[in-house]
Amino acid sequence: MLQKVGAWEKYGATGWGDKKDKAIFETSANAVSHATNSKWRMWEYYTPELETLVEHYYSADYANPVLNISITKLY
Numbered sequence: 001m002l003q004k005v006g007a008w009e010k011y012g013a014t015g016w017g018d019k020k021d022k023a024i025f026e027t028s029a030n031a032v033s034h035a036t037n038s039k040w041r042m043w044e045y046y047t048p049e050l051e052t053l054v055e056h057y058y059s060a061d062y063a064n065p066v067l068n069i070s071i072t073k074l075y
C-alpha cells in the first residue's frame with residue numbers, strides 16, 4: 001500500500017525496529033521459522049457473505065483514485 005501511494009521511502013523503508021534501521025515489514029530470523037499455515041485457516045471464517053460486507057465497508061477506498069486499489073474476488 002505504501003508503495004502504491006508513493007509513501008514507502010518516507011514511512012516504510014526505515015525507522016522501525018529497536019535501532020530504527022529496519023523496514024516496517026522486515027522479518028527477523030525467528031519470524032521466518034514461525035509458520036502457522038494461517039492462510040488456510042482463513043477459509044474457515046472468510047465466507048462469501050463476509051466478503052460482500054468487506055467490499056461494502058471499504059468501497060470508498062476502492063473508489064479513491066489516489067489509492068489505486070482494486071477488488072480481488074475470492075468467491
